[in-house]
Amino acid sequence: MSFLKFIIKNPFRRKNSAIMSIIGIAIGIIVIVALGGITDGLINTFEDTIHAGGADFSIAGKETGNSAFGTNTIDSSWTDKIKTVPGVDEAYPIYVVLTSIGDDYMKTLIGVNSNGTGLADISVKEGRIFKDNANEVIIGNIYAEDNDYKIGDTIKIDGENFEVVGISETGDQSMASGVFTSLSKVQDLMDNEDSISNIYVKVKKGEDAKKVADRIDKKYGDDIQTITSVMEMGQMAKMLNMLQASTWAISLLAIIIGGLGIINTMLMSVFERTREIGVLKAVGWSNTKILTMIIGESLVITIVSAIIGSIIGYYACVILAPYMKITPLFTPKIFIQAFVIAIIVGIIGGLYPAIKAVKLPPTEALRYE
Amino acid sequence: MNEVIIMNAxxxxxxxxxxxxxxxKALNGINLTIKEGEFVSIIGPSGSGKSTLLNMLGALDIPDSGKINVAGKDLKSDKKLNKFRSEQIGFIFQLHNLIPNITVRENIEIPMYTQKLSSSKMKERALKLLEDVGLYDKADILPSKLSGGERQRVAIARALANNPSIILADEPTGSLDSKTSNKILKLLIDLHKDKKVTLIIVTHDMNVAKLANRFIEVLDGEIINPNSDKSLINNQINI
Known part of the structure; x- marks a missing residue:
């Protein structure tokens, strides 16, 4: 039997106590994983909005700075001007308007060129892309599910009938609830032929989006503005910071509770095994080996908790997300964070009991009854 | 003719x-010499200092003053006492002190963790020791499935795990009935002879003490008859 196998076996000697400790720490890990997934999902959604779908940032008219989808317009000729700014790879015009759609008196209609849909983060899950200037729409999957729309159905937009030709799927909440048609059709509906509301900009590979946006602000800042700078300085950034801070605060609480639990379990374990520790000293085990054993046992409990907590946290979030209307995002970072926390709790939780065990004089330990 | 030089253990x-x-005052000026391969018993009433003396011999405790040299090591100046215990000493206690959640064989492997041995080598050595104590067929069961005598035999095998030069036994039959006790003592004596290890038993039982080549009587932390032989013990028992 290897030393590692011995360490793995030991915590389960007192099954009930080990299970209670695992549950305690696993709850902390569930909170960390689930909140991490939700927070990252929200950050991702917000960043999608800031970055205008597949674009790095968007441009709007000067007066529309307080909204990502302002209704004020700029001339479509700005698209060509933006394309000439160094560092810009692609620039696509988009027209976002609030109008009556189906039963909604005011809903967002997004007009985009059919070749610019990728930049607007629209990927067609079912059906096809709309034709230019046709009464055809693509609708977001959440909007389709909420209103029970299928391909081939008709939606009344601003008094005209439009056919649903495609359903899009995206990780962006606002896009998944959106209705899309061609840019020319929106311009036609608004009777505003050369107008657009925003320009989506993608920078060249290796270029810093912020620097390119600054370049545009510097050159054309009197007439237009980049949404990136507005958003970064706005409430959204503060909200994201608050979300992340509260996630960390809850995680810290979970760590403290879990840590106290593991200290208690390991202290009980050392207390009950006093004679055994005396025997281990008598047969020649070094203090380092005894320290390694106790901390190792503590780590076994916290790592098992991390595995169980990560699985439950992930599935709980995935199952509950649709009801909470959120799209969680699970990156390896969340799970690495959960495991690192579990390992830290394991080491800290095992350290004090291990030091207690090491300090036990062997003669006293052997006499213990 | 070659002369055999016997060193002091x-x-x-x-x-x-x-x-x-x-x-x-647990030990009050002890002077003692035990030769390599000797079987010595230390007897005395409770609180006489016999267990303290055994702890000193096993490097579990350090003296206030005086000299103590065991298996060639000066235990007062040696800093790596755990290494010394691991290599030179095999302990047997009154209670077997086996770890309950691992098998009989795995219990015997516990002292071997201090050596750089592969798992297969540890297993091989543990099985050989189990064969020596007559429990080869019980290798893969938990200690709770064994009788008191069998558990103590496992403890003896564990004490021999690292081929020690000295076995220290503290009341090894104290918790056993007389029949089992005799079997355990016979096993200990056989192993002492086969493996040529120095065997030192602490006991307050004259019947156990008389089995040794020599007995040392301790009273109030002092040795009162360091060189008594078996005939003397027998005389004492007869009295």
Whole structure:
């Protein structure tokens, strides 16, 4: 039997106590994983909005700075001007308007060129892309599910009938609830032929989006503005910071509770095994080996908790997300964070009991009854 | 003709040990020599200092003053006492002190973790020791499935795990019935002869003490008859 196998076996000697400790720490890990997934999902959604779908940032008219989808317009000729700014790879015009759609008196209609849909983060899950200037729409999957729309159905937009030709799927909440048609059709509906509301900009590979946006602000800042700078300085950034801070605060609480639990379990374990520790000293085990054993046992409990907590946290979030209307995002970072926390709790939780065990004089330990 | 030189396994000179700031004098000037391969019993009433003496011999405790040399090591100056215990000493306690959640064989492997041995080598050595104590077929069961005598036999095998030069047994039959006790003592004596290890038993039972080549009687932290032989013990028992 290897030393590692011995360490793995030991915590389960007192099954009930080990299970209670695992549950305690696993709850902390569930909170960390689930909140991490939700927070990252929200950050991702917000960043999608800031970055205008597949674009790095968007441009709007000067007066529309307080909204990502302002209704004020700029001339479509700005698209060509933006394309000439160094560092810009692609620039696509988009027209976002609030109008009556189906039963909604005011809903967002997004007009985009059919070749610019990728930049607007629209990927067609079912059906096809709309034709230019046709009464055809693509609708977001959440909007389709909420209103029970299928391909081939008709939606009344601003008094005209439009056919649903495609359903899009995206990780962006606002896009998944959106209705899309061609840019020319929106311009036609608004009777505003050369107008657009925003320009989506993608920078060249290796270029810093912020620097390119600054370049545009510097050159054309009197007439237009980049949404990136507005958003970064706005409430959204503060909200994201608050979300992340509260996630960390809850995680810290979970760590403290879990840590106290593991200290208690390991202290009980050392207390009950006093004679055994005396025997281990008598047969020649070094203090380092005894320290390694106790901390190792503590780590076994916290790592098992991390595995169980990560699985439950992930599935709980995935199952509950649709009801909470959120799209969680699970990156390896969340799970690495959960495991690192579990390992830290394991080491800290095992350290004090291990030091207690090491300090036990062997003669006293052997006499213990 | 070649002369066989027998070295001393234990050399103790003026050994003192007290507890509670000198209020309790556990060892009060002990002088003792035990030769390699000898079987010695240490007898004395409770509180006489015999277990303290055994702890000193096993490097579990350090003396206040005096010299103590065991298996060629000066235990007062040696800093790596755990290494010394692992390589030179095999302990047998009154209670078997086996770890309950691992098998009989795995219990015997516990002292081997201090050596750089592969798992297969540890297993091989543990099985050989189990064969020596007559429990080869019980290798893969938990200690709770064994009788008291069998558990103590496992403890003996564990004490021999690292091929020690000295076995220290503290009341090894104290918790066993007389029939089992005799079997355990016979096993210990056989192993002492086969493996040529020095065997030192602490006991307050004259019937156990008389099995040794020599017995040392301890009273109030002092040795009162360091060179008694079996005939003397028998005489004492007869009295």
């Amino acid at each position: 234990v050399e103790i000179k003026d050994l003192y040990k007290s507890y509670e700031k000198g209020k309790i």
